[in-house]
Amino acid sequence: MTNPVPTVFLVDDHDLFRAGVRSELGDSVDLVGEADEVRAAIEMIGERLPDVVLVDVHMPDGGGQAVIESVKRHHPEVLFLALSVSDAPEDVIAVIRAGARGYVTKTISGPDLIEAVMRVAGGDAVFSPRLAGFVLDAFSNELPDGTRASVDPELDQLSPREQEVLRLIARGYTYKETARELSISTKTVESHVSSVLRKLQLSTRHQLARWATERRLI
């Protein structure tokens, strides 16, 4: 990051929502462009190369996943933060796996959104409580009926510390509060979250698909 203020690009097919985000972000970031559809977004992001792209998960023509995948192919340095109203775990996990550095719900408050953008711009991952919950669910070996799922040796298990961090985030703790609770630094919390993100992105499609089926999400 060269600028003190990160450059941000916004992709969402709802005009009203874009206007809302624009006014919430205000002067805290440098908004370099907006797009309301997948193809235009890919083109403009490729030209302007912003630090962070705020991308809606649900759009026609492939949604946020398509934008992230095609931009990442040529410009892996662009960072993405997914925004969605969707609760469906498959959708959220899919954009994270495509390469988003985090996921927040659209009901997030202005200051929280700015903080999330800053955190992503700084190279860290942003886990909302909901995403933390999904990930804990995805990596747990417990099935709804109480039996243990067959453990896939390929699926990197979360370390006990990472699970603790995620659990606190799911409980509604901020990174700072999590750090204090566990008596570690905020930086350490961030590195734990980033490592969870990496594990999530490295796990194969097959494993996550099985996770979803076993929990009857599909």
Added chain:
Amino acid sequence: MPPRPGFSPIAFGDRRRDHGVIADPLTPPSPPSAAPDPGPDAASPSVDPGSRGRGPSRHRTRLGHGALLRNRDDRLIGGVAGGLARRVRIDATLLRVGLVFLALSGFGLIGYVVAWLVIPLEGDSGSVGARAMTDRKGMITVVAFLPVLVAVLVVTSALRAGLLSSFAWFGYFTGAGLILIYRNAGDDERGWLRQSFDPVLDLGKGSRWSFVLRVVAGLALLGGGLYFLIRGRSNAAALVPLGAVAMLIAAIVLVFGPWWFRLTRDLVSERQARVKAEVRADMAARVHDSVLQTLALIQRSAADPDRVVQLARTQERDLRSWLFGGRQPGTTDADDEMTLAAAVEELAREVEEAHGVPIDVVAVGDCRLDDELRAMLAAGREATVNSAKWSGAPAVSLFTEVGRKKVSMFVRDRGSGFDPDAVPDDRQGIATSIRGRMDRVGGKVTIRSALGEGSEIELSVPRQKGRP
């Protein structure tokens, strides 16, 4: 068609009920959700309650007993016998027996279908036949089956089976009449028809194996029949007319095949369009009942931001549970079927509605509810209400996790907080009710709070072995 509880089949189902119609062997009464094709009714979810149950009787008084009309109430198939019996004042059953004998000769069958087409149903504006005259696609369909008739006639004449050929004629005209009736009858009548023929339509819906078995058995019988036909003539010359017939059939298929194909495709696409329209009407009704109502409420309470936020949150939850949870908006799962995660969502929704504070729910894992978990939920509700009511926090976080050894629940807010060692009197009771509940089921309560730092209540119960 998906089941559509609520409004769609009112015109059909209710009218039957209101008049206490005697059960009809051919059209067994079915739950309203099975009633096919709600037609235009689907577009208007609000049915004027005043019009219910008046339908047939109103028309009967207006038209009197003078006109010959098909009987809506006393009917086995099309209501022809019922209507005729009423008109000439004889017993309908007697008439029906007579009709069955006539039908055996074939002419009775065609006569019945023609009567069905020509005589209007009581309460209908015109006869089915009049509408069929303008139904171009229906006519084309009927004509499209002519080649089948021709083929059958050629085969039967080649085999000198005159009896069969007369059956073919009757079958064709009856079938054609039924097709036209089905396409042009009113929605309720079509519903009756479809129920009568449901067993036939369901033939292809069985398992793959039973279908294959049926085809194999059918082919075997066909082969057997041909064998006996040929053997009866004892010389190979018998094969000549058979070969000629086969070539004729092939020629007909070649000539009419593409046309047939297009026709069936048209029919399929027509049906798809109708299904699509039904789905759209269904969506429109749902959106109208939930989202539009809420939007109207939001406009009316624009001056009260808290109420607007609360309305929006409630609607959001409702819509979500429908879109992603497969649950009907506005309904809740039956309690005994409820899982922990669903119960927590429900709890959050109720507290949110009652106190206007958003509750953010995160649930990891899920399991069925039992008495211990219900106690924990009740305690959790107290804690959540507490946070929403007293802490002054803008939102409350609710987290549940089903672990291998225990089920835990965290209620956290970033509000004013309190000193757990110096709980004011008005909160003492609630704290005891939380603790008391959890103690009784062998659970644990941990309260973490400090003034100005918000609070967090942790509840947990050990997970029982073999808990489903």
